[in-house]
Amino acid sequence: xxxxxxxVTAAYCAVFAMVLLYVVLIALKLNRxxxxxxxxxxxxxxxAAEDERVTVDVx
Amino acid sequence: MRAVVRPxxxxxxxxxxxxxxxxxxxxxxxxxxxxxxxxxxxSQRIFYFHVSIAFTAYACFAGGAWKALVHxxxxxxxxxLESYVAVHQGLIFGSLVLIxxxxxxxxxxxxxxxxxxxxxxxxxxxxxxxxAYFMLRFSVDPGPQRANFSAVYALFGVVLIPVSFLAIRIxxxxxxPIVFTSHVTSNLPGSMLWTYGVAQAALxxxxxxxxxxxxxxxxxxxxxxxxxxx
Numbered sequence: 001x002x003x004x005x006x007x008v009t010a011a012y013c014a015v016f017a018m019v020l021l022y023v024v025l026i027a028l029k030l031n032r033x034x035x036x037x038x039x040x041x042x043x044x045x046x047x048a049a050e051d052e053r054v055t056v057d058v059x
Numbered sequence: 060m061r062a063v064v065r066p067x068x069x070x071x072x073x074x075x076x077x078x079x080x081x082x083x084x085x086x087x088x089x090x091x092x093x094x095x096x097x098x099x100x101x102s103q104r105i106f107y108f109h110v111s112i113a114f115t116a117y118a119c120f121a122g123g124a125w126k127a128l129v130h131x132x133x134x135x136x137x138x139x140l141e142s143y144v145a146v147h148q149g150l151i152f153g154s155l156v157l158i159x160x161x162x163x164x165x166x167x168x169x170x171x172x173x174x175x176x177x178x179x180x181x182x183x184x185x186x187x188x189x190x191a192y193f194m195l196r197f198s199v200d201p202g203p204q205r206a207n208f209s210a211v212y213a214l215f216g217v218v219l220i221p222v223s224f225l226a227i228r229i230x231x232x233x234x235x236p237i238v239f240t241s242h243v244t245s246n247l248p249g250s251m252l253w254t255y256g257v258a259q260a261a262l263x264x265x266x267x268x269x270x271x272x273x274x275x276x277x278x279x280x281x282x283x284x285x286x287x288x289x
Contacts, residue, residue, distance in 0.1 A: 002101065003166070004100055004101040004102040004166055005101055007102060007105075007162050007163075007165065007166045008101060008102055008104050008105055008166075010162055011105045011108070011109070011158070011159045011162040011163065012086070012105075012108065014155070014158045014159065014162070015108055015112070015155055015158075015159065018151065018154070018155055018158075019265070019269075022151060022269065023269075026269075026272055026273060026276060029276050029280075030276055033276065033279050033280060033283065036283050037279075037283065040283070040286060040287070
């Protein structure tokens, strides 16, 4: 491999690595958002049930 | 009842597929079809992605400025988010311009960077200007004020794009090559011009795909925050 070929390969690898890093970061963020949506979905029925409770005087 | 008319948008999977096909085709053309440059030899093959990435970065910054103008004009918070994502994309592609350009400079000129080159320095100024956009944006609390500050700043930055692009043409002493002149067909004959065209299309479609993906994520994030505070 000549020096020019090494540099050209390095340049294209840098582009590929940057795009890959970006895609990985976006994928991690989407995973986090998915977890947050799941958590909200889980909490929604509990909060709805709490709202439906009626306060009753005891004694 | 008022019908909400949304502009047609190409589905993300179709965009991602188009990006993959175009980038693969461009790489195949660069490495297996296009001949070696008579002057620079094999190393000239960096040109096809380096220049395409540079124009894509300019397009992203210009898109960010356009959305900033839309925000200031219509006070639309969606335009603010779109402007922010476009500037972010521009910064990513801008960093790639600096990296690939430095590698090309090392082979061609024997230096990673030359401060005497106006085109290089002006692109760095443009890059740093937009890097400071994020410092400004995240130093102000979220809200209309932050959106307005960001929009005005993004609009100011767009002035640097023609300056950066034309610097090489107005410079008296330069070693940075000029390809896009009125004699473009003689500078880039036959398959070289086609390869550049495919690479440029590939990078623009890739940038638009990444823009749409990031924008979707940001919108979901914003809606989740609203739901949490509701």
